Amino acid sequence: MSSNVIKLPPLLERLGSMTAIRDTELLEQSLLKTLGAVLGVNDVSLYKTDEYQRCVGMLNQHRSVVLDREGVERVTERIETVYQNVEVPAPELALMENVRLTHKPSTWQIDGSTLVVLPLMNARRLCGHIAFRKANGLSDTEHAIVHGVLEVYANYYSLLDDSQRDQLTGLYNRHALDTGIERMWPLLAQHGKSQAPSRRRTAEYDYWLAMLDIDHFKVVNDTHGHVVGDEILLLVSRMVADCFRKSDLVYRYGGEEFLAITSAASEADVLDVMERVRLRIEGHRFPQVGKVTISIGVARIDAQYSAHEIIARADRTLYQAKRDGRNRAYCYDLLQSEGALPSLHFGSAELF
Numbered sequence: 001m002s003s004n005v006i007k008l009p010p011l012l013e014r015l016g017s018m019t020a021i022r023d024t025e026l027l028e029q030s031l032l033k034t035l036g037a038v039l040g041v042n043d044v045s046l047y048k049t050d051e052y053q054r055c056v057g058m059l060n061q062h063r064s065v066v067l068d069r070e071g072v073e074r075v076t077e078r079i080e081t082v083y084q085n086v087e088v089p090a091p092e093l094a095l096m097e098n099v100r101l102t103h104k105p106s107t108w109q110i111d112g113s114t115l116v117v118l119p120l121m122n123a124r125r126l127c128g129h130i131a132f133r134k135a136n137g138l139s140d141t142e143h144a145i146v147h148g149v150l151e152v153y154a155n156y157y158s159l160l161d162d163s164q165r166d167q168l169t170g171l172y173n174r175h176a177l178d179t180g181i182e183r184m185w186p187l188l189a190q191h192g193k194s195q196a197p198s199r200r201r202t203a204e205y206d207y208w209l210a211m212l213d214i215d216h217f218k219v220v221n222d223t224h225g226h227v228v229g230d231e232i233l234l235l236v237s238r239m240v241a242d243c244f245r246k247s248d249l250v251y252r253y254g255g256e257e258f259l260a261i262t263s264a265a266s267e268a269d270v271l272d273v274m275e276r277v278r279l280r281i282e283g284h285r286f287p288q289v290g291k292v293t294i295s296i297g298v299a300r301i302d303a304q305y306s307a308h309e310i311i312a313r314a315d316r317t318l319y320q321a322k323r324d325g326r327n328r329a330y331c332y333d334l335l336q337s338e339g340a341l342p343s344l345h346f347g348s349a350e351l352f
C-alpha cells in the first residue's frame with residue numbers, strides 16, 4: 001500500500017477520540033496527533049493567530065518511531081507548547097502570508113521536501129495555520145481528507161470554546177482556568193528569566209498572575225440594580241481585556257473579580273501595565289454610575305510554587321490594596337520587601 005493511501009478505520013478512530021475531548025487545548029493537541037498519524041508526518045505545528053494575524057501561540061507535535069530491543073516499532077509523541085513570543089521560521093511565515101490572503105493551502109519545495117501550510121478556520125475567521133513538511137506534498141485524496149478533519153475540528157472547537165467562556169463577559173470562565181492551569185503551570189513557571197534560553201524562547205521576561213476586582217461593586221448593584229451591574233461588569237471586562245495583549249490570558253474568576261496571566265520583564269513593567277488598566281477604568285464614565293474603580297494584586301509566577309500558592313499571593317496583595325483605600329495596583333514582592341505583607345508559605349501559620 002502506498003504511503004499516500006489513508007486508512008479509514010484509524011482515521012475514524014482518531015476523529016472519534018478528538019470529539020470525546022472536553023477542553024480546547026487538548027483538542028488542538030489531538031488535531032496535531034490526528035494529522036501526524038493520518039499523513040505519516042513526524043512534525044506538525046499549529047500557529048495560533050489573533051484577528052490582526054499576529055502569532056499568539058504555538059503547539060508542535062513531534063512523533064518518532066524507534067525500534068526496541070526485540071525489533072518492534074515503538075511510537076513516541078511529544079507536544080511542545082509556546083504561549084508567547086513565538087518565533088516563526090521564515091519559510092512558514094511566507095506561506096502563512098499566502099494563506100492569510102487566499103484562505104487556501106500554500107506549499108513550497110524546500111530541501112527535497114514540501115512545506116505545507118494549511119488555514120485553520122473558526123466561524124469563517126482564519127484563527128491559525130497548520131504547518132508540516134512532507135516528501136511529496138499532499139495528494140488530492142489527502143487534501144480532501146485533511147479538509148474534512150479540519151472542518152470537524154473547527155465545528156467541535158467552537159462548541160467547546162463556548163463552554164469555556166463566561167456567558168456575560170465572553171472571557172474564559174473559572175472552569176477553563178481550573179482545567180487549564182495545572183497543564184500550563186510547569187511551562188509558565190519554568191519560563192522565568194533565570195532559566196537558560198531554549199530554541200524558541202528568549203526568556204527575557206517572567207510570567208505574572210494578576211487578580212483584578214471592581215471596588216464597592218455591591219453598592220453599584222444595591223443603588224442601580226443588577227441589570228446596570230451586569231452592564232458595568234461587561235464594560236469593565238472588555239476594557240480589562242483590551243489593556244492586555246491578545247496572547248495574555250484573561251479569565252472571569254468570580255462575580256466581579258478577574259484573573260490575568262501576562263509576561264513582563266520586570267516588576268516595574270508589570271506594574272506599568274496594571275496602572276494602565278486601573279487608569280483606563282478610573283478614567284471612563286460609566287452609564288448611570290459614573291466613576292468605577294478597580295484594585296489589583298499581582299504576583300510573579302515562580303517555579304517553586306504551585307498555581308494555588310501564586311493565586312493566594314496575588315489575592316493577598318489585592319486584599320492589601322483594598323485595605324489601603326482601593327483603586328490601586330500592588331505587587332506582592334514589592335509589598336514584601338517593604339515589610340507591608342508577611343511572606344506567604346503554604347503549610348505555614350502565616351497563611352492562615
Ligand SMILES: Nc1nc2c(ncn2[C@@H]2O[C@H](COP(=O)(O)OP(=O)(O)OP(=O)(O)O)[C@@H](O)[C@H]2O)c(=O)[nH]1
Pocket residue numbers: 168213214215216217218219221225226227228229230233254255256322326
Ligand atoms: N450585577 C451582578 N452582580 C454580581 C455578579 N456577580 C457578583 N455580583 C455582585 O458583586 C458584589 C460583590 O460584593 P462584595 O464581595 O461585597 O465586594 P464589593 O462590594 O465589590 O467590595 P470590595 O471588593 O471590598 O471593594 C455582590 O453584591 C454580588 O452580588 C453578576 O454577575 N452580576
